[in-house]
Amino acid sequence: MTASGVITGGWEFVWAAYGVTAAILIGYAVSVLARYRAQRRRRGEVRP
Amino acid sequence: MSPLRAALRKDLLLQWRTRAQAVAVFAFGAAALLLFSFAVGPNAGVLREHAAGFLWLGLLLSSTLTLAESFHAEAEHRALEGLLLLPAPPRALYYAKALANALALAAVGAGLVPVMVVLYDAATPRIPARLGIILLGSAGLSAPGTLYAAMTSQAPARQTLLPLLLFPLVVPVLLAAVKATALLIHGDPMGQLRSWALLLVCFNVIHWSLCGLLFDRVVED
Amino acid sequence: MQGARLPSVMLALGLALLLWGSYWGLFLAPRETYMGDVQRIMYVHVPTAWNAMLALTFAFACAVLSLLRGDPRWDARLEAALEVGVTLSALLCLQGAIWAKPTWGVWWDWDPRLTTTAVLVFAFGAILALRQFVDDPVKRATWSAVAAIIAYADVPIVYFSVKWWNSLHQTQSSPETVSRAFHWPLRINAFGMLFVMSGLITLRARLAALRQEEELAGPLPAAAPRVASAAPGAGA
Numbered sequence: 337m338t339a340s341g342v343i344t345g346g347w348e349f350v351w352a353a354y355g356v357t358a359a360i361l362i363g364y365a366v367s368v369l370a371r372y373r374a375q376r377r378r379r380g381e382v383r384p
Numbered sequence: 385m386s387p388l389r390a391a392l393r394k395d396l397l398l399q400w401r402t403r404a405q406a407v408a409v410f411a412f413g414a415a416a417l418l419l420f421s422f423a424v425g426p427n428a429g430v431l432r433e434h435a436a437g438f439l440w441l442g443l444l445l446s447s448t449l450t451l452a453e454s455f456h457a458e459a460e461h462r463a464l465e466g467l468l469l470l471p472a473p474p475r476a477l478y479y480a481k482a483l484a485n486a487l488a489l490a491a492v493g494a495g496l497v498p499v500m501v502v503l504y505d506a507a508t509p510r511i512p513a514r515l516g517i518i519l520l521g522s523a524g525l526s527a528p529g530t531l532y533a534a535m536t537s538q539a540p541a542r543q544t545l546l547p548l549l550l551f552p553l554v555v556p557v558l559l560a561a562v563k564a565t566a567l568l569i570h571g572d573p574m575g576q577l578r579s580w581a582l583l584l585v586c587f588n589v590i591h592w593s594l595c596g597l598l599f600d601r602v603v604e605d
Numbered sequence: 606m607q608g609a610r611l612p613s614v615m616l617a618l619g620l621a622l623l624l625w626g627s628y629w630g631l632f633l634a635p636r637e638t639y640m641g642d643v644q645r646i647m648y649v650h651v652p653t654a655w656n657a658m659l660a661l662t663f664a665f666a667c668a669v670l671s672l673l674r675g676d677p678r679w680d681a682r683l684e685a686a687l688e689v690g691v692t693l694s695a696l697l698c699l700q701g702a703i704w705a706k707p708t709w710g711v712w713w714d715w716d717p718r719l720t721t722t723a724v725l726v727f728a729f730g731a732i733l734a735l736r737q738f739v740d741d742p743v744k745r746a747t748w749s750a751v752a753a754i755i756a757y758a759d760v761p762i763v764y765f766s767v768k769w770w771n772s773l774h775q776t777q778s779s780p781e782t783v784s785r786a787f788h789w790p791l792r793i794n795a796f797g798m799l800f801v802m803s804g805l806i807t808l809r810a811r812l813a814a815l816r817q818e819e820e821l822a823g824p825l826p827a828a829a830p831r832v833a834s835a836a837p838g839a840g841a
């Protein structure tokens with residue numbers, strides 16, 4: 337922070353925030369989808 | 385004799401008969417207070433400043449022992465099912481158990497006060513106010529704590545689950561009780577004690593009613 | 606409750622909106638006067654906050670309905686809403702820390718809203734832990750519903766107590782008012798996040814429902830014959 341109270345730069349934090357958001361959302365979505373497909377496959381094996 | 389009084393009598397009798405355990409819980413709390421001072425260092429000023437926090441952390445940790453044990457008798461001999469067969473509402477069982485737990489915790493808390501005074505040089509002349517805060521805080525820990533103790537007494541990993549479930553919920557109790565106790569120790573120039581006590585009262589009102597309401601569903605078969 | 610198609614569409618739509626809103630917020634929206642470019646974090650932070658609370662509120666509704674109706678589908682939705690709500694809340698705390706460092710110089714500044722969110726991560730996360738340890742599905746449903754109701758009722762008390770506790774020491778942090786120039790990317794991202802959250806909850810609830818089915822069906826026989834012609838739609 338400069339003396340005038342204005343924050344300059346800081347783009348690395350912006351990228352970090354967006355990156356973390358994307359990573360967690362995409363990672364979680366992929367995880368749920370993978371578990372769902374695995375569960376469907378298991379059910380497909382058992383059903384007559 | 386009303387079901388609540390009968391159940392309360394039963395629970396107080398249980399507490400009395402297992403008073404050796406209460407002594408052990410007190411010893412645990414006192415040990416915790418000692419450990420806090422080792423962690424912080426022999427700086428009298430710092431210790432006195434944070435004495436309220438240490439007291440309530442010690443009491444919070446001790447509460448997990450008291451609460452977990454409170455359903456021990458019921459779980460051990462499957463007495464809970466027997467109690468539920470009685471024509472008494474489960475709610476009465478809850479309130480009796482929660483009251484007994486609150487008193488037990490208040491006793492431990494009151495016992496820890498002299499330990500705090502000695503270790504941290506944190507005395508206060510306002511004894512009734514201090515006891516009142518301890519009572520309110522203990523009640524606040526006991527209301528959700530008794531409900532979750534009933535739940536986890538039947539679940540396998542009860543020792544981990546009870547504090548895991550309870551601690552986030554009682555954050556307001558911790559904050560308010562610590563602030564109020566600190567004001568008693570260090571002085572209260574702006575008269576904030578009443579507001580923190582009010583917060584504790586609100587927390588208690590909400591949780592004693594809500595947990596009592598939901599207890600039936602927790603112990604039903 | 607079949608198929609991954611609807612949730613996948615919602616997720617794709619949400620992702621598209623988020624990409625559009627984020628592009629706008631990152632490159633096209635004007636720089637804020639005092640916080641400079643760091644303020645652009647708000648375009649993901651605020652939508653995450655709204656949707657985290659929305660997810661947990663939906664969890665509360667599912668808990669109440671699960672207790673009242675006893676329908677296991679509400680328990681499946683509760684599990685989904687809890688998991689998504691906890692994930693979004695944890696994400697919120699991370700975003701908050703990344704925003705706080707350049708703004709206040711510390712990773713955590715005890716902002717009441719973020720501190721409350723941190724407590725919620727633990728409170729609702731504990732309920733997910735509870736579910737792991739209870740085998741009886743009816744007990745699991747009842748107990749998690751009770752715990753979710755108590756945790757949700759606690760939210761305002763936690764918020765006020767932390768706000769008050771903090772106000773005695775520090776000035777408030779996050780800016781409340783958002784000027785008009787920043788509205789559009791915020792709204793687009795808010796809707797994008799809403800679709801993502803709803804898609805995730807829907808898909809996760811279907812997964813929970815499938816697991817409930819498997820639980821009730823009992824253990825597999827020793828040599829389960831592989832069915833050559835699986836039912837259509839089973840291979841989603």
